[in-house]
Amino acid sequence: MSGGAFLAFLADHWPCLVSVLGLLLLSAFFSASEAALNAASRSRMHMLESNGDARAGIVNGLIESRDRLIGALLIGNILVIILASSLATNLSIRLFGVYGVAIATLAMTVLFVVFAEVLPKSWALASPDRSALAVAPTVRPFITVIGPVSNLVNAIVRRMLSLLGVNLSSEVPMLTAQEELRGAVDLLHREGSFVKADRDLLGGVLDLGELEVSDVMIHRTAMRAINADDPPAVCVREILESPFTRLPLWRGSADNIIGVIHSKDLLRALAEPDVQAETIDVVKLAQKPWFVPDTTNLKDQLNAFLRRKLHLAIVVDEYGQVQGLVTLEDILEEIVGDIADEHDLDIQGVRQEADGSIVVDGSVPIRDLNRALDWSLPDEEATTVAGLVIHESKSIPEERQAFTFYGKRFIVMKRVKNRITKLRIRAAEEDGPAG
Structure with a gap:
């Protein structure tokens, strides 16, 4: 075909060529929308919607039903690809004769892969949140129209899978919400977005519900306690010399905890007139001990500490034997790391x-x-x-x-x-x- 004939051909069939290019752009839009809406951060969209961003609300509404969204976008993209390929094949046959089908197939494959799949999806994934906000207002009316067709297709697919013994509605997520958060925190740490201290802090919060009191308690072999049968002066000296403000009192045996003495209560009593260390009764100053099972998880124990406004509990096993003690500070250290003050012993081990x-x-x-x-x-x-x-x-x-x-x-x-x-x-x- 001569140059003049080729130009005449283009002049006669320019509406078809423009339609193919338009369909190519529409396919690119569908591909970019699918990639952006699937990769958009739900937490980021929720925050933006809470701040009044209407487009973020549209994104949240679309991704609430991913089956409907993906199905509608795929249906639209497939229709566009088929129509564009048909038009291009028709033009190619008229232009190249019997070789037109092969030429059209090769050309459209390259065009759709590069310009309607890889390029738009790469663009969308480079900034998924921003891309999702940009395409959501346009995608929503399309989903409204094509959504019922997508629902029908999904229903057919679910029915076919159910015949094979696969029930999608009963499938459970492979990861819990906590595991997903932990994985996200670890990933951000490896990428350099989170410093180690921040990762440990968030990891400690997530671990509270999985750890038990026995995991963080001070074991009975390391527990400091006061023998209530010792002379009062000895008890007072041990309490005042201790680096701890709260100490258990025992009588007869270490398993018989009869109270918890607070050093502030002791100092307040010693400040009274005519009160001497040799005559003070530390048992009367002690608070009633609080016993908790060693299987209590740290989240529940933390809430119990806050509710009771107490800082120390005695840990016992299923037989009621004392295993150690746990303090509010022990639980907080699981979140923020070691809490040290000027009176703590500098023993790290x-x-x-x-x-x-x-x-x-x-x-x-x-x-x-x-x-x-x-x-x-x-x-x-x-x-x-x-x-x-x-x-x-x-x-x-x-x-x-x-x-x-x-x-x-x-x-x-x-x-x-x-x-x-x-x-x-x-x-x-x-x-x-x-x-």
């Missing part, structure tokens, strides 16, 4: 050695170690580092015995009776195979 290894006390909680060193040792079966080694080794290890698990080499440095009191931890690759 973790020491960095010159060779790169870490020396830890056996009683150091696994969660504290993970938080301090950004490790990921499991804490489901054991609370302390010593407990983890005993659980993994299925034994009470001897001194200098070493184990390798979870990418770390654990070496028992000191053992007192059946308690592991000190360990050295280094990266597993620094040593040979497990001993």
Whole structure:
């Protein structure tokens, strides 16, 4: 075909060519809308809608029913692609004869893949929230018209899947809301949007409902308590010398907790005239003890502390035996990390050695170690580092015995009776195979 004939052909068929280009642009719009509305942040849209952005309200309304949205956009896109391909094939046959079908197929495939799929979706995904706000007002009337057809298609699909034993309505999300939040926080941390302290803070809040009081309590072996049968002067001295403001009182045995004494109540009593440390009765000053089960989760315990306006509770097991104590500060430290003041003892139980290894006390909680060193040792079966080694080794290890698990080499440095009191931890690759 000569140049003049080609120009004459274009002049005769320009409405068809314009229609193909228009349909190509419409397909690009459908593709961009699908990508943007599926990738838009629901939390961001909710915040914008709360601030009065009407377009964000439209976006929220559209993504509330994703099946209807996706189905309608796909139906529109498929119709546009089929119509554009038919028009282009008709033109190509007239222009190139018997080779027209192959040429039209190749040309339209390239055009639709590049300009109606990859390019618009890449543009939309570069800024999904902004793109969703831009396309939502135009997409909504289209969804209103095509929505019933989409609903019919979805109903047919669900019916066919139900015949195969797949019930979409009963499918449950693979991740809970907490897991999705935790995953988002970890991802933002890896991308550099969140500093470690912020990640730990939000992670601590999410963990409250999964942890039990027994995971954070001060164990009975480390619990400071006052013997009510000691002479009053001895009791007063121990209370005033203690770094803690609240101390349990016991009588007869450590399991018989009869009260909790607050140092402020003691100081107030000592300030009274004619009151001496040798004659004061600390039992009368003590508050009634509050006992809580060791299986109480931290979220419930935190709410109970706030409701009762108390700061300390005695933890007992299912048999009523005292296991330790938990304070409001212990729970808050799970969220914000260690809370130290000028009277706290400077005992961390973790020491960095010159060779790169870490020396830890056996009683150091696994969660504290993970938080301090950004490790990921499991804490489901054991609370302390010593407990983890005993659980993994299925034994009470001897001194200098070493184990390798979870990418770390654990070496028992000191053992007192059946308690592991000190360990050295280094990266597993620094040593040979497990001993």
